[in-house]
Amino acid sequence: MEKFLELLFAGLALGARYSLVALGFVVIFRATGVINFAQGGFVALGAYVAYTAINTWDWPFPLAVLVAMLLLALVGALIEASILRWLIGRPVLTLIMVTIGILIMIQQINLQIWGPQLLPLGDPWQLSTVEILGVPVRVTNVWAMGLTAIAVAVLFAYFRYTRMGVAMRATALDQEAALAQGISVRRVFAASWAIAGALAGLAGVMIAADANGVSPTIELVALAAFPAIILGGLESPGGAVIGGLVIGVAQQLTAGYQPDFLPVGLSSVVPYLVMVVVLLVRPYGLFGEPEVERV
Amino acid sequence: MIGRRRNRSLAVHEGDLLRLFPSSWHKTLLVALVVVFVATPLQLDDTWLEVLARCGVAAIGAIGLNLLTGYTGQASLGQAAFLGVGTYTAAWFGVQQDLPFLVWLPLCAVAGGLAGAVIGPFALRLRGNYLAIVTLGVLYVAQYVFVNWDSLTGGPSGTRTAAPVKIFGLDFDNLQIGAESFTRRQGLVWLIWAIVFVVALLAKNIVRTRPGRAMQAVRDRDVAADVIGVSLGRYKVSAFVLASALAAVAGGLYGVVNRQVSPDAFGGAPGLLLSIQYVAMIIVGGLGTIGGSIVGALVVSGLPQVITRISSSTDLPLVKGDAGGSPGIVDVFVLNQFLFGFLIVAFLLFEPRGLAGVWLRIRTYFKGWPFSY
Numbered sequence: 110m111e112k113f114l115e116l117l118f119a120g121l122a123l124g125a126r127y128s129l130v131a132l133g134f135v136v137i138f139r140a141t142g143v144i145n146f147a148q149g150g151f152v153a154l155g156a157y158v159a160y161t162a163i164n165t166w167d168w169p170f171p172l173a174v175l176v177a178m179l180l181l182a183l184v185g186a187l188i189e190a191s192i193l194r195w196l197i198g199r200p201v202l203t204l205i206m207v208t209i210g211i212l213i214m215i216q217q218i219n220l221q222i223w224g225p226q227l228l229p230l231g232d233p234w235q236l237s238t239v240e241i242l243g244v245p246v247r248v249t250n251v252w253a254m255g256l257t258a259i260a261v262a263v264l265f266a267y268f269r270y271t272r273m274g275v276a277m278r279a280t281a282l283d284q285e286a287a288l289a290q291g292i293s294v295r296r297v298f299a300a301s302w303a304i305a306g307a308l309a310g311l312a313g314v315m316i317a318a319d320a321n322g323v324s325p326t327i328e329l330v331a332l333a334a335f336p337a338i339i340l341g342g343l344e345s346p347g348g349a350v351i352g353g354l355v356i357g358v359a360q361q362l363t364a365g366y367q368p369d370f371l372p373v374g375l376s377s378v379v380p381y382l383v384m385v386v387v388l389l390v391r392p393y394g395l396f397g398e399p400e401v402e403r404v
Numbered sequence: 405m406i407g408r409r410r411n412r413s414l415a416v417h418e419g420d421l422l423r424l425f426p427s428s429w430h431k432t433l434l435v436a437l438v439v440v441f442v443a444t445p446l447q448l449d450d451t452w453l454e455v456l457a458r459c460g461v462a463a464i465g466a467i468g469l470n471l472l473t474g475y476t477g478q479a480s481l482g483q484a485a486f487l488g489v490g491t492y493t494a495a496w497f498g499v500q501q502d503l504p505f506l507v508w509l510p511l512c513a514v515a516g517g518l519a520g521a522v523i524g525p526f527a528l529r530l531r532g533n534y535l536a537i538v539t540l541g542v543l544y545v546a547q548y549v550f551v552n553w554d555s556l557t558g559g560p561s562g563t564r565t566a567a568p569v570k571i572f573g574l575d576f577d578n579l580q581i582g583a584e585s586f587t588r589r590q591g592l593v594w595l596i597w598a599i600v601f602v603v604a605l606l607a608k609n610i611v612r613t614r615p616g617r618a619m620q621a622v623r624d625r626d627v628a629a630d631v632i633g634v635s636l637g638r639y640k641v642s643a644f645v646l647a648s649a650l651a652a653v654a655g656g657l658y659g660v661v662n663r664q665v666s667p668d669a670f671g672g673a674p675g676l677l678l679s680i681q682y683v684a685m686i687i688v689g690g691l692g693t694i695g696g697s698i699v700g701a702l703v704v705s706g707l708p709q710v711i712t713r714i715s716s717s718t719d720l721p722l723v724k725g726d727a728g729g730s731p732g733i734v735d736v737f738v739l740n741q742f743l744f745g746f747l748i749v750a751f752l753l754f755e756p757r758g759l760a761g762v763w764l765r766i767r768t769y770f771k772g773w774p775f776s777y
Contacts, residue, residue: 144533195753201532202479206687207752209680213745217738329673335537343533372552377672381541385526388538392529 115244116365117358122250124357125257126319129312130334131341131349132264133305138343139281140301143193146208149331150215151306155181155313156230156323157223163231170233178310185306186299194298212328220325227324230317249318260311261350264304268346273300281344333360333377336384342397352395356380422612441597445590453589454661455709460596461657463701466685467600467607467694468650473683474692475611476643477623478527482539484678485546486648488670489519490655491565492556495665498567498656505569509656516652517645524641531626540676547671562666565659569595596657600698603650607694610646619643620692651682681705684748690760699759704747708740 130152137145155177162173188211196207234252238245268274273296279287280297288294316330317323337356341348364376393399425431445453469483493515498508526538550557557563569576569592576591610616618639621629630636659665668674681704689700715723715736724735755761 138533144537192749192753199752199756200477201536202473202683203752203756205479205533205536206680206683207749209683210745210748210752213680213748214742217742217745221734221738332540332673332676335540339534339537372548374548374551378544378548381544385538385541388526388530388534392534 111244112365114242115246116361118241118244118246118250120358120361121354122247122253122319122357123361124337124354125254126312126315126330126353127334127337127357128257128350128353129260129308129315130331131337131353132261132346133308133312134334134338135341135343135346135349136264136301136308137305138338139346140277141189141193141197141298143204143208144343145302145305146205147188147212147215148305148309148334149328150212150219151181151185151309152313152316152331153219153323153325153327154184154215155306155310156317156327157219157228157313158310159314159317160223160228160230160323164228170231174311174314177314178307181306181310181313182303183306185302185304185309189299189302193302194295216325216328223323225325227322229322230314232314232318234318236321247319249315253315253319256311256315257350260308261346264308264346267304273297277301333380336380339384339394340387342394344398345394345396348394348396356383359383424608424612441594441601445586445593450587450589451713453587453593455706457589457592457596457661458658458709459702459705460593460600461654461661462682462685462705463600463698464596464603464657465651465654465682466689466697466701467603468647468654469682470686470689470691470694470697471607471610471619471650472643472647474686474690474697475616475623476619476639477626478640478643479532479536480539480644480647481536481676481679481683482523482542482546483647483651483682484670484675485542486516486519486651487655487658487678488546488550488667488675489516489648490652491659491665491670492550492655493652494567494656494659495563495565496556498659499564502568505567505571508567509653512652512656513649516655517649519652520644520646520648521641523648524644525637527640527644528637543671543675543679545671547668547675550667550671557667560667562664564663565665566663567656567660569660571595592661596661599653599657603653604694604698611694615639615642623692681744684744686758687756688747688751688758690758691756693758693760696758696760703759704744707747708744711740711743712736 130148133148133151134145137143137148158180159173159177162168162176163170168176192207192211193204196204232249234247234249237248239248239251240246241251268278276287276292277297277300279290279292280294284294287297312330313323313327316327320327333356334353337352338349339352340355341350341352359379360376363379367373367375387395391397425434444456448456465483465487469480472478472480490512493512494508497503497511498505503511523539523542527535530538551560574581576595577588579586579591579594611619618629618634621632621634622636622639622643626636626640629639655670670678685700685704686697687700688703689698690696714720723739724733751758757764
């Protein structure tokens with residue numbers, strides 16, 4: 110039971126990080142119909158900016174996180190305005206490949222500035238643990254869950270109560286109708302990319318805190334978040350959070366209870382297996398919108 | 405059909421699109437290509453021949469992917485996994501069982517086709533983004549299988565994949581014609597590019613006949629294609645089978661060129677990068693063109709090599725570790741990767757039809773000259 114609880118907490122914490130990344134994907138997809146493969150690059154860039162702010166500029170940790178989020182929001186909006194805006198209405202593969210191209214460029218910029226080695230982030234939590242329900246839980250994991258909950262709450266409140274949030278929902282529902290109502294779809298697009306960038310910045314810091322440092326492999330965590338968004342449905346922010354948590358828990362439980370007759374490493378495949386099973390039953394994810402075909 | 409003008413006319417004749425050689429120019433071009441094919445290995449040194457052999461391997465895989473993505477409209481990021489299937493089929497039948505070339509190469513295609521047939525049905529239920537991400541999942545499953553199947557793949561340390569390349573009396577590993585003997589790389593370039601030619605011919609014949617038109621109908625609007633009687637199940641699945649079979653053939657030859665292959669090359673993140681390279685080839689070359697796939701393969705897998713070679717002999721500004729004395733800031737590898745990403749974005753932004761589109765524009769300009777259209 111103790112082992113189960115420990116794995117469950119680890120899974121929820123991992124899932125919270127996936128959820129942050131997944132939310133970034135969903136915010137962009139809902140508004141613009143683009144799956145942003147560069148999100149992993151954003152995540153790594155966010156972690157690196159926080160690293161520089163903490164270690165080179167000697168800023169306090171919370172400020173460094175905020176700066177990472179703000180800068181990434183700016184990067185997101187810039188990429189939207191300079192590249193993605195010209196590709197509205199292009200085929201799916203084009204959009205995927207453009208964001209992959211951007212990902213490759215961001216990777217190389219990261220590599221050029223910060224190099225390939227593992228850099229210690231310098232977060233205040235380090236390896237300390239607290240005891241919850243009789244099992245030790247890492248403090249960074251508690252923070253990861255808490256901050257994700259706050260980010261999700263803020264985001265949902267934003268969609269619900271602010272003018273821009275409502276405009277974003279309207280655009281997601283029907284672009285032309287939103288335009289006709291006087292909503293600036295351009296600004297909605299830019300704002301979506303900015304929000305996704307900020308989420309990626311936060312996710313990057315949390316992932317780096319978990320991995321004890323920043324290295325280029327952080328980008329790969331974003332790849333593991335793909336099953337989460339597909340699981341939840343590409344259009345649903347709530348689905349992204351639930352998908353992230355499910356994938357995180359599933360991954361940790363497989364790693365902990367992997368049967369002996371199967372070779373090691375199953376936990377990296379499990380997210381995709383869960384995803385494929387769900388897709389075969391519901392091809393648009395658990396909370397996605399069924400696609401209506403019109404001829 | 406009386407008095408039909410072929411070359412100088414701007415009008416497109418329906419019949420021309422269906423012909424293998426729409427004009428006598430194409431036949432002349434073919435003859436020129438054959439001359440280049442025969443002469444090139446005699447002229448270049450071994451390092452460039454190695455690059456050329458790799459480009460040829462890439463061209464085979466890219467033609468397959470173009471049939472799937474360019475002609476049938478199904479996005480796939482799983483091409484690397486099928487390359488792996490081919491490489492290990494070749495390693496098993498060619499190296500471990502020591503079967504001849506004419507047996508293991510077709511077996512690669514069969515194994516790849518079967519693997520593709522497993523993925524194909526997903527395309528019937530999913531499309532666009534969802535399909536692309538499922539094919540991403542294929543890479544992770546492939547990584548798990550390849551890394552753990554020690555007896556086949558040699559585990560983390562890799563295995564020998566240099567399957568025999570002997571066709572009847574001709575051993576391309578150590579080619580001897582009459583009194584002349586040629587190096588392994590010369591032989592491989594001839595062999596691989598001959599296969600590229602055969603595959604290109606096969607692909608061209610598929611796309612200009614009935615199945616090809618059905619595939620393009622599926623690409624343009626699958627519901628509409630279904631309504632006019634194109635069996636979506638049949639053509640989507642066969643496109644996947646065809647693409648993975650060709651990827652597997654490319655994979656088998658990749659093993660031959662590489663001699664030794666490590667299993668993480670085909671799955672997970674490295675596999676994604678490999679798959680991305682293939683998608684980049686068909687984008688740079690031109691989606692929905694066979695010739696474009698080959699040109700794209702030459703550019704995408706050749707350009708990094710060209711830059712590396714140039715930087716090892718001349719002084720490039722800002723580049724670190726090149727031959728000149730000036731201190732640089734950018735590593736050649738980083739530069740290559742960055743250019744790769746930039747190339748993808750630039751082509752999609754400015755010339756989505758790829759180099760084939762550039763060629764078309766130039767040709768139209770000269771055909772229409774002195775009028776602008």
